[in-house]
Amino acid sequence: MSRAKIMLYAALAFCTVLMLTPLVWLIAATIKGPDDLFHYLFFSPPSRFSLYNFQQLFSQIPYVRFMINSFFVAGASVLVQLIFSSLGGFALAKYEFKGKRPIMVLMLTTMMIPAQVMLAPMYELIYMMGLVDSYLGLIIPGAVSVFGMFLFRQSMLDLPDDLLQAGRIDGCTELRLYWDIVLPVQRPMIGAFSLIAFMGSWNNFLWPQIVLHSQERFTLPIGLNQMVGLYAQDYGAMMAGTFLAVMPVVLLFFLLQKEFISGLTAGAVKG
Amino acid sequence: MADRSFADWLPFGKAPTLILVITLLAGVYLAVNPVKKSQATMRLWTFASNHSVPYQKAVPSFEANNPGTKLDVQLVHGDAVNSRLRAAFWADLDVPDLVEVEISRAGSFFRGPPDDVGFIDLVPILKKTGYYDRIVKTRYAPYTSRGKIYGLPHDVHPVVLAYRRDLFEELGIDVDAIKTWEDFVRIGREVTIPGERYLMELSDNNASSFEMFLFQRDGGYFDAEGQLIMDNELALETLLFFIPLVAGPERIGSDLGSGRVFTQAVEQGYFMSYICPDWRSKVTETDIPRMAGKMALMPLPAVEEGGRRTSTWGGTMLGITRACPNPELAWKVAEHLYFNKAELAERFRATNILPPLKDAWEHPAFDEARPYWSGQKLGRIYANLADDVPPQYASPLIETAKTKMAGVISASAVYYRENGDDGFEAFARERLSAAAEEVRRYIRRNPY
């Protein structure tokens, strides 16, 4: 191995250690017994492994309920966003129609405006619609993802128009075109977007914090944040809670690594 | 089209299908376990589990004494009580009948014209039933606004110092000889080794430690008339006294965090003593079991010989909301939970919290020797100090004031670390007035 290669790997290894150390600590923390959390730097001797932190976690807060809430809201959000964004992206990619330009400008402006400026009136709006403290209040406002529309537009642009024309000549309705011809080819982008959207909803904190009041509806970030506030903090349980909360996203990422990366960079690199 | 593989049947691909399945499963679960609308006649919200657990235990006896009623005690997490209560008051959604509110938050609910306050005035019923004089009077102050008392005090929360008796003995410290803070600080300077051992747990980044000193000296954030006094001479003096205790080379205190971290700190002798209101003594017993028999309590050193040897930290009130359709029944709930002497004794054993009802302290439970605390009679120690507990006065801006004060403490600590006594008084004075001025701006701005 040449010297340059060794240095390269050393640098990479160093960075990897920096990146992964907190995560390793997290994993170690979840299985340490009640007194060991700060006693051992990373892992305690295997004989002292214990599920105490998980037991504490589940007994202190309704964690399972929070997780199910998160799955429901994130899942529903992704599915809704998927349908609306891909339809919208399709329209923008493959059709010419009046209002196309203004819509694209509108989309751009939405992306630039920080969401927080709209928090207050959106809360009032939700309150007037009677959606305060409800799941719909979380799902509906975010039902169309502008970012998603851009992504899908970008990736659908490459679809050959002849294919669509052929379909039309065969008597396919536009919807059928979308379903049978366009979508199957978009699977990688769909995979990427699903992960991005899922992550966004799963980790979302600010809006659910404002909208949700009943503990039974809390999602994981809010539920876990509650533990941070209690006056006698149980760090071990918090770590167990964090670990479990991160797992679904990590697993999803594993499934979709390649698509995710290509989807993420599609807008940036091609532009 | 006959040879489509299974995957082709899923138009969106495997990830979305997986997500769909999970969502459906979750949705089914949620549909089957909806958020229950309470069917109770009386609903009480509280924010602390060491309150909710004993209350829930008391529910059956209440329902037995008042047939036909159903009492629902709900534990709502700390911050959420305030936001939910506020949302409820605004929107008339889901207002409970009785609510426990923490002392620093209570004032914010007294904002606006008296008719707008979401709680009812308890003075009439307290006087009528005679409880008014049986309760430690200074404890009404934090829940009083413009002559009306909006909350029943849950506690007195006198403060003492909890200390590692074994370590004190090892180091030859004579607890009985400590009469004033001067004595205490002198000892602190001798035994403190920064990074290894501090005589006392004291915070330099929030106001809770500082407040203890301030209240002990009869200072506070607001006075009885609701005027802001956080920047008066007394506060400044206390600040000048306090900061060198937590910053600089002669400090005697530091802080780390709570829970497991604090446990380790006490076990290792990192903190030899700490501020201990009655509730914290129970937290100690639960969280630091290994120190059983090695701990003891001592009254706070006085500011001057013969002066007050306690202070106060924390508090809870129980309010009856204006929206409650049956205030008489709500009062019965309050009475049952707060004034039932037999229950109070049991509760004291379970939580160490001294009730504000003075005649309840005659119960033998308050004279029991506690092995954890080296055989001391914990109840009597706190009860003897109860009448001395200084008052705290309410204001809608008390939380703002506390936050600003915490800022003053942090900034002063930083200054002192870097500059010592050089120019410190001027800095502290200026910072304190600036903080008070910020609070006054809020007062001026707020039409409510």
Next chain:
Amino acid sequence: MSSSAFRLQHRYAPYVFVAPFVVLFLVFTLYPLIKSIQLSFYITNGPKSQIFVGLDNFRFLWSDPAFHKAVWNTCFYAVCSVFLQLPLSLGLALLLNSRMVKGRDFFRFSFFSPHLVGQVFVAVLFSVIFIPKFGLLNRVLHTLFGTAIDTKWLGNPELVMPALVLTSLWMYVGFNMIYFLAALQSVDKELYEAAEVDGAGPIKQFLHVTLPSIRSVAVFVTVLSTIGSFQLFELPYVMLNNTAGPDNAGLTVVMYLFQNGFVSGDLGYASAIGWTLTMGVLVISLIQMRLTGTWKKED
């Protein structure tokens, strides 16, 4: 399907497809935007009561020392994000892009995994890591460098911002690296060959071939990073235990908005803050894009 129905659905299909976006945009973006302008002229106490105060909210905002602190903190954080984080991401991408690297997928996953965790959970994790005396960071630093073991991070007003910057470095370096890596991998190899033929060493190649080629991605990432930094809220809020930290050391503009709007309940004031933030972000983004000469986004 009849031929006229067929034509109809062909014609109106695009409108139907974008309808959800348009409807939701009107209801949940346009309406709140306009309403928030209106709200910013009121002091409110919940959705039911309002008092008109004209420009008073803005006057108060402008002279509030807490707001100044928030702006200062947020700008400090944004500057660190752009000038610390991005070069590090680029550096990492360069390392990973080298032809000599095997197991690129593994490294990419490890560098990216911090970002998967999400701000709230990162905040919870790091609030424990930063604990003085017993936490991971202090113990490691003490063992390796002999620093004081009871250094306070989140309890020391001077170290709160550095702690936040460190945490977000950890979280976002890998994320931005992905963009840079993709850009690097699409640079035309022939440009490098031509440069080598011209006698340019690796540094010259980097400056004259690499940098210009990844320019549009770099700009994209920078603008994104800046906008994101100005919206910083969850990380400090959760790490500092739902407070702004000692002496407001962790107060950001969005946190200030949240405290005033949703804890104290003055939605009018919150709108005023929101608008001020938006104006600030728009101005800065425009300046950035002007400076780098990329005003138009693709067609």
